[in-house]
Amino acid sequence: xxxxxxxxxxxxxxxxxxxxxxxxxxxxxxxxxxxxxxxxxxxxxxxxxxxxxxxxxxxxxxxxxxxxxxxxxxxxxxxxxxxxxxxxxxxxxxxxxxxxxxxxxxxxxxxxxxxxxxxxxxxxxxxxxxxxxxxxxxxxxxxxxxxxxxxxxxxxxxxxxxxxxxxxxxxxxxxxxxxxxxxxxxxxxxxxxxxxxxxxxxxxxxxxxxxxxxxxxxxxxxxxxxxxxxxxxxxxxxxxxxxxxxxxxxxxxxxxxxxxxxxxxxxxxxxxxxxxxxxxxxxxxxxxxxxxxx
Numbered sequence: 001x002x003x004x005x006x007x008x009x010x011x012x013x014x015x016x017x018x019x020x021x022x023x024x025x026x027x028x029x030x031x032x033x034x035x036x037x038x039x040x041x042x043x044x045x046x047x048x049x050x051x052x053x054x055x056x057x058x059x060x061x062x063x064x065x066x067x068x069x070x071x072x073x074x075x076x077x078x079x080x081x082x083x084x085x086x087x088x089x090x091x092x093x094x095x096x097x098x099x100x101x102x103x104x105x106x107x108x109x110x111x112x113x114x115x116x117x118x119x120x121x122x123x124x125x126x127x128x129x130x131x132x133x134x135x136x137x138x139x140x141x142x143x144x145x146x147x148x149x150x151x152x153x154x155x156x157x158x159x160x161x162x163x164x165x166x167x168x169x170x171x172x173x174x175x176x177x178x179x180x181x182x183x184x185x186x187x188x189x190x191x192x193x194x195x196x197x198x199x200x201x202x203x204x205x206x207x208x209x210x211x212x213x214x215x216x217x218x219x220x221x222x223x224x225x226x227x228x229x230x231x232x233x234x235x236x237x238x239x240x241x242x243x244x245x246x247x248x249x250x251x252x253x254x255x256x257x258x259x260x261x262x263x264x265x266x267x268x269x270x271x272x273x274x275x276x277x278x279x280x281x282x283x284x285x286x287x288x289x290x291x292x293x294x
Contacts (some may be wrong), residue, residue, distance in 0.1 A: 009244045010291070012236045013252040014099025021259030023229035026221040033212050036089045038205045041198040043222075044081055046229040048191030055184040063181045072177045073189045080170035081194030081234075086201070088163035103160045105138045110168035111250035118172060121245050130290025131247075134254040137282030141257050141275070171246045178242040187235050251290050254283050 030039055063069045092100050112131055115121040178186060212218075241249050258280045261272060 001113050009240050011251075012240050013244075013249060013254065016233050016236050016240075017255040017259050019228050019233050020256055021263055023225055024260055025263070026224050028231070029217060029221040030225060033218065035202075035205055035208065037086055037173060037198065038202045038208070040085045040089060041195055041202045043226045043230050044085075044191050044198065045195035046226045047234070048188055048195060050227060050231050051184065051188040051191055051235065055188050058184070060182050060184050062162055062185055069181060072173075073181075073186055074193055076170055076174050076177060077190040077193035078197060079166045080174065080215060082197040084167040084170060085194075086163075086198055087159050089167065091156045091159025091163060093156065095153040095160060099153055099157055100160045102139060103157060104164050105135060105254070106164045107168050107171075107204055107253055108247070108250040109135060110165055111171045112247045114168055114172040115246045120172065120175070121247050126292055127247060128290070130286045130292075131251060132232060133286030133289060134283045135250060137279040137286060137287070138254050139255055140282070141261075143277035168250065171241065171250050174238065175241050175246050178238050183235065183238050183242065187238050190234070191231075195255075229246060248291050251287055258283060 027036075027039075088100070088104070095103075110130060112121075112123070112127065116123045121127075212281065259278050261280070
């Protein structure tokens with residue numbers, strides 16, 4: 001990346017984490033009324049319609065529909081969306097929120113391990129120190145004393161970890177694919193493929209939609225979740241993955257707890273402790289260390 005391109009990509013990655021951070025309270029409003037996996041299914045489908053509209057509007061050239069395109073886009077759809085989102089939500093039901101919050105922070109670490117093993121990136125000193133600092137910052141920001149390992153959470157913990165592994169695989173294997181094919185068409189296909197895959201699981205749940213109480217708050221939150229936290233985030237993530245190392249894309253995930261903390265402070269009147277500020281600083285220093293040159 002040139003210096004200008006690097007700053008643009010990093011701005012996009014920061015913006016993605018802001019969108020995801022805002023999506024946490026928005027999603028709480030939605031899943032308070034409907035099944036979370038069913039909602040993921042619906043938002044991927046509607047995001048696919050939205051992305052298709054913009055893709056056709058801009059008259060993007062469609063990739064050739066052959067095995068070289070269809071097989072990897074299907075695999076990436078399953079890894080990054082259907083499994084990455086669906087399995088996480090199922091696991092969340094069978095474990096504690098603190099367990100899931102800590103386990104999901106394994107995504108950048110797993111991504112780094114995969115890209116190093118596959119020879120995509122080198123494990124230099126800056127990356128090693130940067131990832132370690134950011135990981136410790138995220139873990140220490142959580143109430144790690146509440147992390148519990150036992151038979152009652154084992155299934156959920158394994159599912160959440162598997163979801164993290166799937167998304168890490170998506171970040172690693174997706175880079176070559178997005179460098180080759182049009183981002184808008186690829187993302188459109190991913191939305192529709194993942195919604196079809198999740199639709200098989202949710203086929204008996206769609207009748208429950210008649211019980212959802214739709215008010216203005218629900219509509220605002222649903223619109224943001226579909227357009228901002230799904231369509232725009234995946235598009236920007238795939239766009240960035242084409243232009244930056246997978247490890248760099250992954251480590252920006254560690255900004256999410258910082259974003260969530262400041263959203264809670266400014267909009268929900270939540271208290272920011274000294275520990276949160278120190279851990280946020282540790283995350284930011286680690287991130288800068290990781291993306292800096294040798």
